[in-house]
Amino acid sequence: MGRWEPDAKGRMVRAAMELFAERGFEQTTAGDIAERAGVTERTFFRHFADKREVLFDSSRTLERTAVEAILAAPADDPPLDAALAGMLAAGGLLEGRHEHSVRRSAIIAANPGLQERELLKLAALAEATADALRSRGVADPAATLAAQSAVTVFQVGFARWVSAEDPPGIGVCITDAAAALRALR
Amino acid sequence: MGRWEPDAKGRMVRAAMELFAERGFEQTTAGDIAERAGVTERTFFRHFADKREVLFDSSRTLERTAVEAILAAPADDPPLDAALAGMLAAGGLLEGRHEHSVRRSAIIAANPGLQERELLKLAALAEATADALRSRGVADPAATLAAQSAVTVFQVGFARWVSAEDPPGIGVCITDAAAALRALR
DNA sequence: CTCTTTGATGTCAGGCACTGACATCACGAC
DNA sequence: GTCGTGATGTCAGTGCCTGACATCAAAGAG
Numbered sequence: 001m002g003r004w005e006p007d008a009k010g011r012m013v014r015a016a017m018e019l020f021a022e023r024g025f026e027q028t029t030a031g032d033i034a035e036r037a038g039v040t041e042r043t044f045f046r047h048f049a050d051k052r053e054v055l056f057d058s059s060r061t062l063e064r065t066a067v068e069a070i071l072a073a074p075a076d077d078p079p080l081d082a083a084l085a086g087m088l089a090a091g092g093l094l095e096g097r098h099e100h101s102v103r104r105s106a107i108i109a110a111n112p113g114l115q116e117r118e119l120l121k122l123a124a125l126a127e128a129t130a131d132a133l134r135s136r137g138v139a140d141p142a143a144t145l146a147a148q149s150a151v152t153v154f155q156v157g158f159a160r161w162v163s164a165e166d167p168p169g170i171g172v173c174i175t176d177a178a179a180a181l182r183a184l185r
Numbered sequence: 186m187g188r189w190e191p192d193a194k195g196r197m198v199r200a201a202m203e204l205f206a207e208r209g210f211e212q213t214t215a216g217d218i219a220e221r222a223g224v225t226e227r228t229f230f231r232h233f234a235d236k237r238e239v240l241f242d243s244s245r246t247l248e249r250t251a252v253e254a255i256l257a258a259p260a261d262d263p264p265l266d267a268a269l270a271g272m273l274a275a276g277g278l279l280e281g282r283h284e285h286s287v288r289r290s291a292i293i294a295a296n297p298g299l300q301e302r303e304l305l306k307l308a309a310l311a312e313a314t315a316d317a318l319r320s321r322g323v324a325d326p327a328a329t330l331a332a333q334s335a336v337t338v339f340q341v342g343f344a345r346w347v348s349a350e351d352p353p354g355i356g357v358c359i360t361d362a363a364a365a366l367r368a369l370r
Numbered sequence: 371c372t373c374t375t376t377g378a379t380g381t382c383a384g385g386c387a388c389t390g391a392c393a394t395c396a397c398g399a400c
Numbered sequence: 401g402t403c404g405t406g407a408t409g410t411c412a413g414t415g416c417c418t419g420a421c422a423t424c425a426a427a428g429a430g
Binding site: 371372373374375376377378379380381382383384385386387388389390391392393394395396397398399400 | 401402403404405406407408409410411412413414415416417418419420421422423424425426427428429430
């Protein structure tokens with residue numbers, strides 16, 4: 001395990017957040033990030049598939065948490081309810097990190113390439129959610145539609161949570177967004 | 186206008202489709218595409234912001250068509266109905282191009298970078314749709330939610346249309362997906 | 371205590387994506 | 401015929417990312 005300075009990955013993530021906030025994503029090279037983290041550029045690319053991935057290291061944890069919550073939901077919950085339970089669980093991971101989420105969102109909002117990557121992660125979350133619903137016996141296209149709807153609710157709720165001055169709970173934001181979706185006609 | 190061989194852009198689009206189908210996206214360089222189209226690599230990048238964009242040249246037309254249909258929908262249509270009218274109009278543009286759509290989808294499905302770009306275009310479509318709804322007097326978050334739901338319906342319907350052996354109308358596929366969404370509840 | 375193994379890291383060379391600066395050329399306007 | 405205009409060609413350069421190989425700290429075997 002750690003024979004050198006420990007947590008090289010964490011150091012790179014923090015260095016990247018700092019540099020992206022200071023000069024912007026495009027004005028920061030992979031070598032810059034590595035240097036501030038005390039490693040070489042080559043090591044950076046051993047930990048992250050590309051320069052953008054350094055901002056999405058926790059997306060797999062989010063996905064896993066959502067899937068587990070969906071599988072743990074009451075068996076008679078309708079598909080959308082189960083999927084939304086997954087989104088609430090995922091949101092819970094961010095509960096204590098409002099300030100960090102705001103900074104990260106600002107960085108992503110400032111760069112189309114990073115928005116692309118975020119959309120890919122959300123699509124992966126939707127796909128994992130749909131798989132979880134299918135393993136609960138939900139057939140397509142209902143599984144796909146419920147999963148994608150839940151992720152949309154997560155996006156809308158998260159956006160409001162991040163833009164709020166006095167941060168409410170993210171759970172409230174997600175629940176409100178879910179209610180607004182159901183109120184559509 | 187055209188003082189050289191006309192339709193350089195169209196030639197590049199066709200050359201790219203051929204090469205991506207033959208060897209795959211990553212195994213094709215921008216220089217390869219340019220060469221087959223009879224231009225230089227530098228000219229390729231004057232027409233397309235990056236290598237992926239060559240597959241998404243028609244996305245702005247799709248977006249414009251959807252917006253116009255939404256604005257033309259009956260004023261008393263509920264938000265989701267109006268948004269879906271936009272998706273049906275957009276789908277209409279593909280009606281006569283099933284084979285082309287199948288080939289293009291296969292290329293995109295084979296490469297994560299292209300999927301990212303497609304997600305970005307769909308997000309732009311959703312944002313334009315939401316804007317159109319807002320200009321009809323729909324407030325947020327209903328506008329965002331209805332727009333994103335409509336785009337999801339478009340995606341699901343399109344996917345079924347593309348994977349169908351004996352292609353039905355794409356309008357039927359979209360309408361069916363919309364019905365499945367409404368049946369969620 | 372020494373040797374070996376293991377895995378993370380460093381070093382180096384190179385391909386491809388993309389860009390800025392400048393030259394060139396075809397065609398239309400006058 | 402000259403001149404302007406816009407698309408194209410040419411060239412040099414930066415940054416992203418990868419493969420191949422060397423190195424080194426620490427853990428385990430004897």
